[in-house]
Each structure stands twice: as structure tokens, then as C-alpha cells.
Amino acid sequence: MMPFKIFNLGLVDFKKVWGFQKEIFLAVKNRELPSALILCQHYPVITLGRSADKKNILLSEAELRNRGIQTYKIERGGDITYHGPGQLMVYPIFNLNLFKKDIHWFLRQLEEVVIDYLSDLGVKSERRFGLTGVWINGRKIASIGIAIKNWISFHGLSLNIKRDDLLNFNHIRPCGMDIEMTALEEIIGRDIEVEGIKEDLIHKMRDIFSYPQVTLSCSERR
């Protein structure tokens, strides 16, 4: 099994974790760490990936400021997304030279972590062909956007946990599309604490990345 160091950061500012990711990235690049996993929640923030269009933010700059929502243009793939308290952020800083040098594989593995975790809770979720992320009945529960340098990954996935947090997605067009989001609380119908699920997700990450290949679900096969 590939070891990775865990950094459990609690509720933190996006920009701080963005900087921290880069520090850890360098440590992995310099082989001071084999790989690392950062888990946290963010204060409200909208991030724009490389293919983002600002028109997909539906609030003015003044309205964003009033609501305390920061915006950042970042180097991950994908369009626009929102993060805030109630979402679990998972940033794998993985040295893919030690796993598999395959972007498609890495994205599918991240989806598999979420699908498998949800399955343990009795929740059936799926991939949608051409739309990276994890979906339940046509609504999105996990978003993924990564960056890779020297075959080391950063950025990662966000999993919607708290149902209250979903309201903030109304301020954007997630991924530049009319996507409806869902959250684990909404699916399960009871309160769930974000901090409480970190341990299970770490285990799942270890399980999924122990194997060189995942079995893809039917909707993924061409």
C-alpha cells in the first residue's frame, strides 16, 4: 500500500490551504513525503478553474462582499464552483509516478472513493459519462477538479454534506451548467457532522488507492 501523510486542518481559509498545498507539493516533489492527503472545510469561497467564465457567478462583487464570499482564479481544471462550511474538502497531493501516470485513472479513482464510501452508507451513487464527479439521481454530490505538475496532483474533490450549504450554490452556475446539487444530509435525512466522516473517507482512500485498477461502473464503459 502506498503510504500518505494525513493533514486534518478543520475549518480554514481557502487561500491558506492553497498555499499549504503548494508547500506539501514541493515536499512530495523533493521526496520528503511519499504523498499526502489534506482534509478540511472552507469559509465561503467561489473558485474559478482554467475554463471558468465569470458570467457563471450570479452575484455582483458587492453582493459577494456582503455575504463574505471570496473569489479566486486557480490553476485546477474545470469551470466554477463554490465551497463553504458543510462541504468536506479532500486534497490528495499524490505522486502519480508511484501510482499510475494516468489522469483519467486518477479522476475515476477519486470518484470511486466517494461511490464506495456512499455505498457503505447504503446510498447508491454513480458516474455520468463525460461529467466528472459523483451523482445521485441526476444531482451532484461530489465535485472534482485537479491539477498535475511533474505527475504530482493537487486540488481535488469536495463532498457536499450539510443540506444548508446547498443554498450557496444558487449564487453560481456550477461548472457552467444548470446542475442541481445535493448533499448527504438531504439523501440520508438526518444530521451528519463533517468532522465525523473524515476517518471513514481516509480509510476508503487507502483502500481504493491500494489497487492499481478500479472496476468502472456500467455507465462509464463505452
Add this chain to the structure above:
Amino acid sequence: MVKVILPELGEGIEKAMVSYWYFKEGEKVNAKDDLVELTTDKATFNLPSPCSGILSEIFFREGDSVNIGEILGIIDES
């Protein structure tokens, strides 16, 4: 003359979009410097320079789509 080629990125990925050149034509680059950033759906990645030299030609500009195996640019080692 060394060709900068878009390498295999993984199963099912046939092309990528040039999102950023770290150098301009005519500039000196060192081996392993980040040369160009490319974007696929949901992922960005950097292609390092295969050698040291002058980036003499760029064939695909920012926003252009490139297929796996195509030549992004040329580095003149002399």
C-alpha cells in the same frame, strides 16, 4: 532541434487545450522547466521542457486544442 510532443495522458484522453505558455518564442528554457500548461476536462497539467535550449517555435497557442502525439513546439538545443 527537439520536438515538444503532447504525451499520452491516460486511457480515454485524446486531446488537451493549451492554457498557458510559460515562455515566449525565442526565450531560453532549461531542461525540466515548466514549459506549457494544458487543460483537459477537470484537470490541468504542466509539460516540462524535454531539454535546455531556445524555444524557437510554438505551433499551438493558448486556447488551441492539441491531439496526443502532436508537436506543440520546437526547442533548439544549439
